[in-house]
Amino acid sequence: MICFHCGAQLTKQDVCLKCGTDVRLYKKILATSDHLYNEALIRAKKRDLTGAKDYLRQSLQLNKKNIPARNLLGLIFYETGDPAYAVREWVISQNYKENDNIATRYLADVEKEIHSINVSLKKYNQALDFLKTDSRDMALVALKQLMNRPYCMVKARQLLALMYMEENAYGKAEKLLAACKAIDVGDMTTVRYMEALNDKKIVARDGSYREAIVNAIESGDERNGVIIPENTREYSSYFMSALYVIIGLVLGAGIIYHMVIPSVKSNFQQTNTSNLENYERTISELRSQVTNDEAQIDRLEAQILALNEQVNNTEPVVIDQSYDVFLPVLTAYINDDVREMVQAISKLDAGVEDELYQNIYKRLLVDYKDSFGYRAFYRGNEYIDKSYYYEAMEQYKLAYQLLGENARIVYSIGLSYEMIGDYPMAMYYYEYAIRTYPDDVWVGDSKVRKEIILGQIPDMEIPEVKPGELEVTGLEDLWTPAASE
Amino acid sequence: MLKFEEELENFKPLPEIEQTEKIINDEPLADVTDILKSIVEMSAGDKKNS
Numbered sequence: 001m002i003c004f005h006c007g008a009q010l011t012k013q014d015v016c017l018k019c020g021t022d023v024r025l026y027k028k029i030l031a032t033s034d035h036l037y038n039e040a041l042i043r044a045k046k047r048d049l050t051g052a053k054d055y056l057r058q059s060l061q062l063n064k065k066n067i068p069a070r071n072l073l074g075l076i077f078y079e080t081g082d083p084a085y086a087v088r089e090w091v092i093s094q095n096y097k098e099n100d101n102i103a104t105r106y107l108a109d110v111e112k113e114i115h116s117i118n119v120s121l122k123k124y125n126q127a128l129d130f131l132k133t134d135s136r137d138m139a140l141v142a143l144k145q146l147m148n149r150p151y152c153m154v155k156a157r158q159l160l161a162l163m164y165m166e167e168n169a170y171g172k173a174e175k176l177l178a179a180c181k182a183i184d185v186g187d188m189t190t191v192r193y194m195e196a197l198n199d200k201k202i203v204a205r206d207g208s209y210r211e212a213i214v215n216a217i218e219s220g221d222e223r224n225g226v227i228i229p230e231n232t233r234e235y236s237s238y239f240m241s242a243l244y245v246i247i248g249l250v251l252g253a254g255i256i257y258h259m260v261i262p263s264v265k266s267n268f269q270q271t272n273t274s275n276l277e278n279y280e281r282t283i284s285e286l287r288s289q290v291t292n293d294e295a296q297i298d299r300l301e302a303q304i305l306a307l308n309e310q311v312n313n314t315e316p317v318v319i320d321q322s323y324d325v326f327l328p329v330l331t332a333y334i335n336d337d338v339r340e341m342v343q344a345i346s347k348l349d350a351g352v353e354d355e356l357y358q359n360i361y362k363r364l365l366v367d368y369k370d371s372f373g374y375r376a377f378y379r380g381n382e383y384i385d386k387s388y389y390y391e392a393m394e395q396y397k398l399a400y401q402l403l404g405e406n407a408r409i410v411y412s413i414g415l416s417y418e419m420i421g422d423y424p425m426a427m428y429y430y431e432y433a434i435r436t437y438p439d440d441v442w443v444g445d446s447k448v449r450k451e452i453i454l455g456q457i458p459d460m461e462i463p464e465v466k467p468g469e470l471e472v473t474g475l476e477d478l479w480t481p482a483a484s485e
Numbered sequence: 486m487l488k489f490e491e492e493l494e495n496f497k498p499l500p501e502i503e504q505t506e507k508i509i510n511d512e513p514l515a516d517v518t519d520i521l522k523s524i525v526e527m528s529a530g531d532k533k534n535s
Contacts, residue, residue: 004518004521004522004525005522005525021525025521026521029517029518030518033516048519060516061516061517062516062517062518063516063517063518064515064518064519065512065516081499082499083502084499084501084502084508085500085508087505088505088508088509089503089510089528092509092514093507110502114502117502118501118502118503118530121499121501122501124498124499125498126501128496128498131493153499155496155499158496159496162487162489162492163489165487166489189495192486193487193522196487254507268495296522299495318503439503
């Protein structure tokens with residue numbers, strides 16, 4: 001805690017030891033601010049976000065630099081569907097405390113989703129505009145689309161519930177309000193709407209709310225509360241009903257047996273007879289086809305004999321095998337294995353005196369570094385997506401050897417170290433990228449990852465790096481074509 | 486009993502994230518410690534003058 005007057009560190013004393021200002025009241029104000037934050041936290045955990053918001057506002061009115069209170073308020077704004085106010089709180093929080101502040105991560109996460117969030121906000125505002133011009137159908141369409149989006153606001157759900165209640169679609173309204181309540185149990189708009197919904201619920205015989213309301217209006221009965229239909233049946237009438245049902249079932253079974261089953265049997269026999277006739281016809285057709293096929297087989301066998309004799313009398317043709325040497329390269333290319341490709345090319349003979357061979361060989365050398373280097377890099381990205389981090393690191397280092405050093409490759413190697421949990425190495429690569437390529441577009445990602453690691457391990461030392469002198473470990477001997485080739 | 490048109494008045498357009506700067510500038514950021522600080526500075530100024 002620092003003195004509000006001179007900025008000196010305060011002790012347990014009631015006065016500032018540097019400027020002598022009485023800080024009793026100041027300490028009480030800060031303590032009250034913290035207490036209000038704790039109260040807000042309790043309410044937030046119980047999902048009373050409206051209540052939590054009130055406490056947090058009071059906490060910040062006492063101490064605007066209460067960072068946890070401001071961050072929590074931003075989180076609540078985000079959860080309830082006010083992302084702009086959430087960003088406001090986090091930006092101010094970051095302004096007061098730049099390092100070791102979770103608001104940095106919140107802002108980075110929002111930045112990733114900013115497009116999606118803005119689309120949701122635009123849809124909601126569009127729906128309000130439609131309602132102002134009395135285009136209720138268009139507003140309904142816009143709000144329904146909004147319900148399917150990844151980011152949806154409580155106010156949007158409340159507005160749609162209001163529209164459903166206006167159309168007597170109480171079931172749909174109830175579902176939306178239940179979703180609103182799950183987010184914030186203390187929202188008074190949700191509470192009011194749910195109370196209004198309960199007022200409209202009247203138990204009818206068949207459970208149909210719409211029918212019950214229509215009946216109530218037609219009969220002039222506008223009582224509030226539950227209308228219970230009269231029930232005058234006696235207990236013994238249930239027994240008679242059951243008896244009538246049983247008698248009906250027995251009679252029905254008898255009718256089915258005597259009238260329906262004989263006709264079903266006769267239909268079944270007719271079908272069987274016609275099926276049998278069809279099968280006999282098919283068998284005789286197949287028999288004649290077999291006879292024809294046997295004759296054809298005899299003719300083809302005679303032809304084979306003649307051709308074999310012809311082959312035996314012809315001299316063999318020698319096939320040139322020299323292009324088979326490119327098969328390992330082709331196989332490695334199909335398997336997308338850059339290391340295998342490099343090894344296969346290293347085994348090719350540069351001195352073969354064949355024009356086509358030389359064309360292929362020289363083309364491979366021209367594409368060697370750049371094409372293979374990019375292949376290795378994108379393979380590394382695929383491995384990262386599949387969480388194969390060691391394999392990804394291997395490919396990134398291969399790309400480094402083939403393409404040389406750049407901010408993106410340095411960042412990618414750092415990322416693979418971070419993913420396997422080697423944070424000191426990861427920090428080395430991120431710090432190197434930041435120092436060596438300060439203006440590169442990929443440095444932004446290195447900065448974000450660095451902040452994330454520091455957020456988890458605040459005490460981590462930033463390694464010393466020499467810009468322009470990257471030390472990459474774990475590299476393998478890679479064949480490099482000679483200059484004359 | 487809810488009246489649709491009346492309830493609709495309570496729904497205002499939501500600001501987009503690009504408008505955050507305006508929201509920050511529009512709302513004041515003073516707190517009670519700022520007030521306390523100005524009181525202390527005013528009383529310190531009064532003491533000097535007297």
